Amino acid sequence: MxxxxxxxxxxxxxxxxTAAIAGAAIAYVVVVFLPTQRxxxxxxxxILAKQEHILQSDRLTLPTQQAEQKLQxxxxxxxxxxxxxxxxxxELLRTFGRISEQAKLAGVVVRRFDPQGTVDLASLRQAKLxxxxxxxxxxxxxxxxxxxxxxxxxxxxxxRLAKIEGSSELLTSELTxxxxxxxxxxxx
Amino acid sequence: MKTIDFLxxxxxxxxxxxxxxxxxxxxxxxxxxxxxxxxxxxxWLYRSMQVQLxxxxxxxxxxxELDARFAKxxxxxxxxxxxxxxxxYLRHPWPRSQIIxxxxxxIPASVELTGFEIQAEESSAxxxxxxxxxxxxxxxxxxxVTKLAPRVEDLAKLRASSDNVTTIVALRxxxxxxxxxxxxxxxxxxxxxFASAQLVSINAMETASKEHRSNFVVRVKVCPGFGQPGxxxxxxxxxxxxxxxTPVTSEAAHKTSAGSTEVKS
Numbered sequence: 001m002x003x004x005x006x007x008x009x010x011x012x013x014x015x016x017x018t019a020a021i022a023g024a025a026i027a028y029v030v031v032v033f034l035p036t037q038r039x040x041x042x043x044x045x046x047i048l049a050k051q052e053h054i055l056q057s058d059r060l061t062l063p064t065q066q067a068e069q070k071l072q073x074x075x076x077x078x079x080x081x082x083x084x085x086x087x088x089x090x091e092l093l094r095t096f097g098r099i100s101e102q103a104k105l106a107g108v109v110v111r112r113f114d115p116q117g118t119v120d121l122a123s124l125r126q127a128k129l130x131x132x133x134x135x136x137x138x139x140x141x142x143x144x145x146x147x148x149x150x151x152x153x154x155x156x157x158x159x160r161l162a163k164i165e166g167s168s169e170l171l172t173s174e175l176t177x178x179x180x181x182x183x184x185x186x187x188x
Numbered sequence: 189m190k191t192i193d194f195l196x197x198x199x200x201x202x203x204x205x206x207x208x209x210x211x212x213x214x215x216x217x218x219x220x221x222x223x224x225x226x227x228x229x230x231x232w233l234y235r236s237m238q239v240q241l242x243x244x245x246x247x248x249x250x251x252x253e254l255d256a257r258f259a260k261x262x263x264x265x266x267x268x269x270x271x272x273x274x275x276x277y278l279r280h281p282w283p284r285s286q287i288i289x290x291x292x293x294x295i296p297a298s299v300e301l302t303g304f305e306i307q308a309e310e311s312s313a314x315x316x317x318x319x320x321x322x323x324x325x326x327x328x329x330x331x332x333v334t335k336l337a338p339r340v341e342d343l344a345k346l347r348a349s350s351d352n353v354t355t356i357v358a359l360r361x362x363x364x365x366x367x368x369x370x371x372x373x374x375x376x377x378x379x380x381x382f383a384s385a386q387l388v389s390i391n392a393m394e395t396a397s398k399e400h401r402s403n404f405v406v407r408v409k410v411c412p413g414f415g416q417p418g419x420x421x422x423x424x425x426x427x428x429x430x431x432x433x434t435p436v437t438s439e440a441a442h443k444t445s446a447g448s449t450e451v452k453s
Binding site for chain 2: 013014017018021024025028032033036037039040043044046047050051053054056057058060061063064067068070071074075077078081082121122123124137141144145148153155156157158159160161162163171180
């Protein structure tokens with residue numbers, strides 16, 4: 001009977017079976033084998049990338065330690081000098097007070113103490129101050145040294161020193177100071 | 189002799205069909221075996237890869253954390269350095285007491301100072317040889333201040349206003365001995381704190397006792413401070429390979445150099 005059927009359709013049964021097996025093979029390759037192979041390759045790539053990342057990170061240990069040390073050093077420096085920047089109007093006035101006090105301690109006579117107002121930069125505040133003094137040379141030099149040793153960041157921009165007529169010892173001095181303050185936490 | 193096959197045709201067909209079925213069975217078995225082997229090996233490979241991935245994952249996680257920590261550290265260091273650079277720059281001017289001490293320390297007996305003035309003077313790049321490129325960079329920084337962090341912006345502004353300024357001392361006095369005055373000027377010009385010293389004017393004057401005296405004006409140029417163009421190196425050049433211009437070193441250098449001149453009042 002089957003031979004009769006084959007004859008009727010014109011296609012041999014063996015060809016049909018071969019075609020079915022080939023089709024199944026192709027379907028297996030396309031649907032199962034290749035996608036699985038692709039995902040295996042992806043995982044392998046992933047593993048390699050991660051291993052590479054781990055290797056590179058191993059090389060970061062020393063730079064990380066160095067960066068930590070550097071940060072500590074920079075932080076120590078910044079903390080030390082940040083505290084030298086008056087951040088409020090009150091602190092700035094205290095700095096003026098300290099300057100006056102140093103004048104007394106140095107033995108100079110303050111003739112003029114003239115704050116010139118402040119100039120705001122982006123993060124800093126510059127307060128200008130003009131002072132006129134009278135005293136002997138050692139006293140004036142002592143006063144300048146005392147200002148430089150104050151726990152503030154002060155630029156002595158101009159210094160003028162001249163003899164007072166008729167006096168062999170006394171000098172007159174004019175100083176222009178720039179006192180730096182912090183503008184960040186300016187609340188007052 | 190000729191063999192005669194008396195069997196009917198459908199018998200032969202049936203035999204052929206049996207043989208063909210046997211071959212189909214073999215082919216199907218081989219195909220099934222190939223599929224089974226490849227599937228099995230793929231499954232084994234896939235599982236071993238998964239295991240490897242799982243083993244690598246914790247190390248990779250740790251590596252990612254280290255990366256993130258390093259990146260954060262670098263960012264923090266960068267931000268803190270902006271402040272540190274600004275604070276270090278605020279300490280660049282030479283202490284005025286050191287300048288005054290240097291001026292009076294070697295003064296000859298016959299030279300009498302009547303006054304002096306320390307002031308900032310804008311210097312021209314052509315005559316002073318101050319690094320114009322750096323100054324231009326500072327100006328550019330100031331021009332693009334909107335893009336900078338406040339600390340960097342302030343540093344750029346301060347650099348733009350201070351780096352092209354030279355500290356000048358104008359000394360006035362009188363002397364009875366011009367030779368000693370010249371020697372004094374020579375001593376000043378050789379002092380490490382001063383870039384140059386020159387006699388601007390010397391005018392003879394008559395005194396009541398007919399003694400020869402001259403009024404003079406000397407102009408002394410102070411060296412640029414640390415961190416300024418033409419200023420001293422923060423770290424000696426021999427160590428330039430490993431140098432990191434942290435302000436801590438700059439500060440130490442500043443102290444050492446400034447402290448080398450004793451104040452004699």
